[in-house]
Amino acid sequence: MRKLQRSVYVLLLLFLAFGGLYFAKPFLVPLALAAVFSMLFIRLCNWFERKGLSRGVSAFFCLLIFVLAACVVAGLLYWQLGSLTENIDGMKKRLTEMLGRAREWVNSKAGISYGQQQKLIKEGNGQAGNMLAGFAGGLFSVGVNTVLVLVYMYLCLFYRSHIKQFILKLVPDDQETKTREIVHEAGRVAQRYLSGLGAMIGMLWVLYGIGFSIAGVESALFFAVLCGLLEIVPFVGNLAGNTITVLAVIGQGGDTTMILSVIGVYFVVQFLQTYILEPLIVGEQVNINPLFTIMGIVLGEAVWGVAGMILAIPLLGILKIVCDRVPALKPYGFLIGPEKPWKRNDGLLKKITKLFRKSEKEEPAA
Numbered sequence: 001m002r003k004l005q006r007s008v009y010v011l012l013l014l015f016l017a018f019g020g021l022y023f024a025k026p027f028l029v030p031l032a033l034a035a036v037f038s039m040l041f042i043r044l045c046n047w048f049e050r051k052g053l054s055r056g057v058s059a060f061f062c063l064l065i066f067v068l069a070a071c072v073v074a075g076l077l078y079w080q081l082g083s084l085t086e087n088i089d090g091m092k093k094r095l096t097e098m099l100g101r102a103r104e105w106v107n108s109k110a111g112i113s114y115g116q117q118q119k120l121i122k123e124g125n126g127q128a129g130n131m132l133a134g135f136a137g138g139l140f141s142v143g144v145n146t147v148l149v150l151v152y153m154y155l156c157l158f159y160r161s162h163i164k165q166f167i168l169k170l171v172p173d174d175q176e177t178k179t180r181e182i183v184h185e186a187g188r189v190a191q192r193y194l195s196g197l198g199a200m201i202g203m204l205w206v207l208y209g210i211g212f213s214i215a216g217v218e219s220a221l222f223f224a225v226l227c228g229l230l231e232i233v234p235f236v237g238n239l240a241g242n243t244i245t246v247l248a249v250i251g252q253g254g255d256t257t258m259i260l261s262v263i264g265v266y267f268v269v270q271f272l273q274t275y276i277l278e279p280l281i282v283g284e285q286v287n288i289n290p291l292f293t294i295m296g297i298v299l300g301e302a303v304w305g306v307a308g309m310i311l312a313i314p315l316l317g318i319l320k321i322v323c324d325r326v327p328a329l330k331p332y333g334f335l336i337g338p339e340k341p342w343k344r345n346d347g348l349l350k351k352i353t354k355l356f357r358k359s360e361k362e363e364p365a366a
Contacts, residue, residue: 018299018303021303021304022302022303022304025303025304025305028304029145029304029305029307029308030145030148030149030152031148031152032304032307032311032315033149033152033307033310033311034148034149034150034151034152034153034155034156035152035156036190036194036311036314036315037066037149037153037194038152038153038156038157038160039186039187039190039191039194040190040191040194040195041062041063041065041066041153041157042157042160042187042191043191044062044065045058045059045062045157045160048061048062055157055158056158058157059154059157059158060154062153062157063150063153063154063157066150066153067150073225073229076221076225077222077225077226164183167179167183168180168183178325181325182321182322182325185321185325186318186321186322189314189317189318189321190314190317190318193313193314193317194314197231197232200231200273200277201228201229201231201232202228203277204224204227204228204231204238204269204273204277205224205225205228206224207224207269207272208220208223208224208227208228208265208269209221209224211224211265211268211269212224212245212262212265214261214265215258215261215262215264215265216254216258216261217245217248217249217252217254217258217262218252223241223244223245223248226241226244226245227241227242227245228241229241232310233297233306233309233310234293234297234309234312234313235293235294235297236297236309238266238270239266242262242263242266245262246259246262246263249262287317287320287337287338288313288316288317288320288336288337288338289336289337289338289339292316292335292336293312293313293316296312296313296315296316297309297312297313299312300312300315316336319336320333320336320337323336324337
């Protein structure tokens with residue numbers, strides 16, 4: 001009976017916790033993003049301080065590097081978008097022709113007359129106006145949140161020692177060493193994930209750029225950068241980016257061969273990413289099994305939207321670190337983790353090296 005009550009209390013606590021996270025989304029999302037991004041720059045900030053710079057100046061330089069990197073990516077997208085807009089008239093003409101053929105098909109197959117279709121389009125235009133107003137409001141919200149993230153990042157880097165001391169004061173003295181290890185390991189998990197993800201995105205830019213150029217996609221670099229950037233949303237982002245590319249190819253008047261080529265590039269890049277790039281570049285990452293990775297992404301989207309999908313994996317990795325270090329939570333850490341955990345540097349390159357060493361040992365002596 002007590003176990004049943006405890007299970008009910010745990011479920012109720014989780015329900016209240018996720019409810020609180022949902023309703024506190026406007027406040028927590030910028031803070032969580034800033035906290036995770038700031039972990040990526042802790043090592044660089046420490047390096048600046050060892051060179052004699054003050055903590056405030058070091059934090060400012062780290063923030064400046066982050067902003068410059070974002071501006072470079074945005075500038076690259078804008079540059080390629082300029083070449084894409086040169087062909088926008090042709091794309092509009094092709095899409096109009098496709099819409100006309102679709103209306104003819106609906107009229108012949110579904111029996112919906114052109115007048116009824118026009119009425120439905122007018123109703124859709126009214127809804128589109130509401131969607132446009134919502135998009136404008138969302139864009140303003142994104143701008144405000146971006147400023148908040150930058151401010152929070154600077155303050156998290158500046159007050160990181162103060163925050164760490166606060167966490168240590170929450171635990172008994174005999175647990176201070178273990179808590180310090182948890183804090184350091186959680187920071188390393190976020191650093192490894194974000195740095196590995198950044199390297200992965202760079203490699204995807206190269207692979208998609210080559211593949212889309214060979215396939216003959218107009219503004220191939222733009223779509224390559226877009227597909228790479230959407231990798232920040234695992235599983236969903238990459239597929240969404242390639243879907244957009246396929247739709248753009250259709251709008252550009254691409255034939256069946258080009259469309260199949262783009263789809264083929266997607267599958268080839270996915271194969272290389274899964275079996276070569278992830279073991280070599282990302283390696284250990286956060287040690288979360290695919291089931292809880294997908295569950296975390298879905299739950300993150302339900303609670304915090306796109307930001308929740310981006311934060312799901314690093315926060316799950318931090319949660320696993322805590323569960324692995326607390327005896328009462330170790331079963332949950334085991335459940336979240338993979339059946340065969342990654343070993344550091346146990347990627348494809350090391351496996352190939354071991355294979356060659358094994359072959360050398362088996363060669364008979366001359």
